[in-house]
Amino acid sequence: MARPSNRRPGYSRRAQYGLFFGYVTAVSGAAVALLLLILSAVDPNGFGALKGAISDATLPITSAGRWAVDRSSDAGGTIGSYVNAAGQVRELQAEAKANQTRLIEARALAFENARLKRLLGITERGAKPVAVARLVSSTGSSIRRYAILNAGYLDGVRNGMPVRGPGGLVGRIASAGAVSARVALITDGGTIVPVRRVPDGTPAIATGTGDGLIDIRALGAENITFKRGDVFVTSGAGGVYPPNVPVAIIARTTRESFLALPVADPAALDFAIVEPPYQPQVEIQRRVLPPAPGQ
Amino acid sequence: MSRSLTYRGYQPVLSVKARAVPIVSTMAGSLVPALLPMIAQAPVVPPFGLMVLLAWRLLRPGFWAVWAPLPLGFFDDLISGQPVGSAMLCWTLAFLAIEASERSVLWRDYVQDWLVAAAAITACLLAGYFLALFAGGAAPILAIMPQILASTLLFPAVARLCARLDAWRLR
Numbered sequence: 001m002a003r004p005s006n007r008r009p010g011y012s013r014r015a016q017y018g019l020f021f022g023y024v025t026a027v028s029g030a031a032v033a034l035l036l037l038i039l040s041a042v043d044p045n046g047f048g049a050l051k052g053a054i055s056d057a058t059l060p061i062t063s064a065g066r067w068a069v070d071r072s073s074d075a076g077g078t079i080g081s082y083v084n085a086a087g088q089v090r091e092l093q094a095e096a097k098a099n100q101t102r103l104i105e106a107r108a109l110a111f112e113n114a115r116l117k118r119l120l121g122i123t124e125r126g127a128k129p130v131a132v133a134r135l136v137s138s139t140g141s142s143i144r145r146y147a148i149l150n151a152g153y154l155d156g157v158r159n160g161m162p163v164r165g166p167g168g169l170v171g172r173i174a175s176a177g178a179v180s181a182r183v184a185l186i187t188d189g190g191t192i193v194p195v196r197r198v199p200d201g202t203p204a205i206a207t208g209t210g211d212g213l214i215d216i217r218a219l220g221a222e223n224i225t226f227k228r229g230d231v232f233v234t235s236g237a238g239g240v241y242p243p244n245v246p247v248a249i250i251a252r253t254t255r256e257s258f259l260a261l262p263v264a265d266p267a268a269l270d271f272a273i274v275e276p277p278y279q280p281q282v283e284i285q286r287r288v289l290p291p292a293p294g295q
Numbered sequence: 296m297s298r299s300l301t302y303r304g305y306q307p308v309l310s311v312k313a314r315a316v317p318i319v320s321t322m323a324g325s326l327v328p329a330l331l332p333m334i335a336q337a338p339v340v341p342p343f344g345l346m347v348l349l350a351w352r353l354l355r356p357g358f359w360a361v362w363a364p365l366p367l368g369f370f371d372d373l374i375s376g377q378p379v380g381s382a383m384l385c386w387t388l389a390f391l392a393i394e395a396s397e398r399s400v401l402w403r404d405y406v407q408d409w410l411v412a413a414a415a416i417t418a419c420l421l422a423g424y425f426l427a428l429f430a431g432g433a434a435p436i437l438a439i440m441p442q443i444l445a446s447t448l449l450f451p452a453v454a455r456l457c458a459r460l461d462a463w464r465l466r
Contacts, residue, residue, distance in 0.1 A: 025362040030387045033365070036380030041430045044378070051373050058330060065332030139376030140340030141328035141442070143427045143434040146376045148329070187336060189433025210434025212336030266334040 044190065045159065045175045052177020055148050059180045062136040063150055130274040131155040135170070135183065135266055143210045145188035147171070147266060151274065152179040160240065163272050168246035168263030169193065169234060170272050183272070186247065186262055187212050195232040195247050202226075203235060206247055209259065214248045216258040226250050226258045242278040316464035317351045317358060318367070320457065324348070325371040337438050341446035342420065343453070344371045345386060349415055350450070350457040352393060353408045364390050377423055378430035385419040385426075392418075408454070413447040420446070 040046050081088070133151035151157050153176045163170045163183050171185040184191050187208040195206045195216070203219040204226075216232060218224040230250045236243025248260035266272075325344030348367060352359055364386035371382040393411060400407070424439050 022361040025360075026365070026387050026391060029362050029365040030384050033368070033380040033383035033387065037378055037384065037426060037430065040378035040380060044431055047373060047379050054373055055329070058326060061330050062332060065330065069332045135334055137329055137332055138334045139329065139374075140331055140333070140335035141338055141342045142376035142432075143338050143424055143438060144376040144432045145336070147334050185334075189428075190431040208433065210337075210432055211438040267336065 048159070048175035049177075051175055051182060052152065052180065055180040055182065056152065056177040059136070059148075059150055062148060063134070066134060066136040128276070130161060130276055131157055132271050132273050135272050136180075138185075138266075144190070145185040145208060145210060146174060147183045147185055149173075149181045149183050149272060149274070150179070152177045152181045154178055155274075157181045157274050161274050161277055162241045162245075163274050164242075164245050165264035165266070165272050167265070168248075169241065170264050170266055172240065173274065181274075185266060186214060193241055193247055194235045194237040196235040197226065198231050198233055203237070204232060206232060206260070212261075213251070214260045214262060216248065216250065216260050226253065228253060230258075230260075231263075232260065236278055239279055240277050242275060313464045316460055317355070317457075320460055321348045321351065321367050322370055324453075325367070325374055329374045338434070338442050339445075341442060341449055342371075342375070342416070342423075344375075345382070345389075345416060345419055346412070346446060346450055346453045347457060348386065349389070349412045350454040351461075352390065353412060354454065354457055354461060356397065359390070361390055361394065362387070377427055381423050381426040381430075382419075385422045388422075389415040389419055409450060412450045412454070416446045416450070417443050 036046075131151040133149050133155070135147045136150050138147040139145070147170075149157070149163070157173055157176045159173055159176055161173045163172060169186055171183045171188070171191060174182045174184040176182075185208065186193055186206065187210065189208050189210045191208045193206040194203070196203050202224060205217045205219060207215045207217070209215050216226060218226070228250050232247045232249070234241040234243055234245045234247055246263040248262050250258050251261045252259040321344055324347035327343040328340040331340060344367070348359075348364065365383050368382035368384070368386040369379070371377075371386075372379045375382065393415065396411065397403075420439050420443050424434070424436065428434075
């Protein structure tokens with residue numbers, strides 16, 4: 001098929017002007033886009049209200065989709081657990097027996113810990129969750145890793161609040177709409193979490209790599225190396241993230257970097273808990289204590 | 296068919312539906328990655344907004360104004376997680392490049408359209424990758440390769456869908 005010469009306006013002066021102004025608009029619009037880009041590098045949460053409005057509007061669809069996915073995967077799991085039920089019960093009984101001793105030990109340690117804290121005059125302020133909600137969808141076409149949470153400003157969710165799952169840290173609120181919010185996951189390249197290794201407390205910085213992993217970098221001395229299986233928890237340094245929330249486990253080590261998998265797998269996540277930003281006054285005192293064992 | 300072969304400035308009066316379908320379908324395409332009920336850990340979903348826009352552009356060269364990608368790209372940026380302005384810029388530049396390429400090409404067929412779309416999608420994804428890096432993201436460049444491949448392979452399906460919608464909107 002021959003191309004129609006659609007952009008040749010002929011002799012009509014009006015059409016020629018129209019075409020010309022079309023090009024002018026396109027080029028000046030591109031310049032504006034460049035400005036917006038520079039602005040969004042400075043302030044990544046710009047246009048938060050508009051972003052929030054769109055994710056609010058699409059929330060019914062995404063929530064329904066998430067519900068359907070949960071139900072269908074539940075059905076698979078339910079059927080699967082009937083198969084080999086006896087074997088599973090035996091396994092679990094053996095495991096429970098093994099865990100009993102450890103549980104008693106852990107209780108003793110918790111008691112000891114509480115006693116020592118009382119001794120030092122530290123009052124534990126348990127953070128009351130702001131909201132408990134679901135992650136319903138994500139930005140699957142970009143290299144930025146954001147997820148949409150189905151709780152927003154009306155539930156008390158504000159920008160910058162840390163989000164954790166039952167297993168570990170998930171991320172922090174990037175922008176909050178009325179009933180939905182955007183969570184920057186810990187695997188996003190723009191998220192930086194101060195962490196420490198358990199049990200020895202070696203400080204490090206965890207940065208997302210944008211492809212499902214977390215890059216762990218040791219702070220301070222150069223010759224610290226981590227090995228596969230090392231577990232990192234938040235250190236609480238600098239505030240925002242409460243301390244002792246599991247973050248990542250080292251999965252791969254290369255010569256210059258240590259790549260870790262997030263402890264909380266957002267894909268398998270049922271609920272996410274939004275907490276108020278952590279304020280580190282208490283943590284300064286706690287540093288004199290050794291990190292709690294068994295975590 | 297004769298409706299598409301009109302000169303710019305002499306466009307027939309289109310009904311509201313005929314005007315709205317391409318715009319609404321492009322916006323719906325932008326929404327697709329955000330509506331999928333999964334938490335992606337890598338850029339795995341093709342940029343459907345861009346693909347639908349390109350399909351309409353190649354199907355009906357006279358329909359879009361040259362500046363049409365600006366508002367549509369802005370809408371996509373608000374959803375996609377990319378820094379605001381990245382799709383605005385890349386899509387507009389892609390439109391201008393397609394426009395320029397059409398000055399030299401007399402004949403065009405299906406395979407050529409596909410190649411043009413593949414080139415535009417690849418360029419936009421690569422540019423979007425670097426713009427996201429500039430705005431504070433991080434990812435190895437290999438992370439977007441599956442996405443480029445998938446969108447190139449999926450483009451004919453999107454073009455087919457747009458052709459169906461085209462027949463419906465002009466009915």
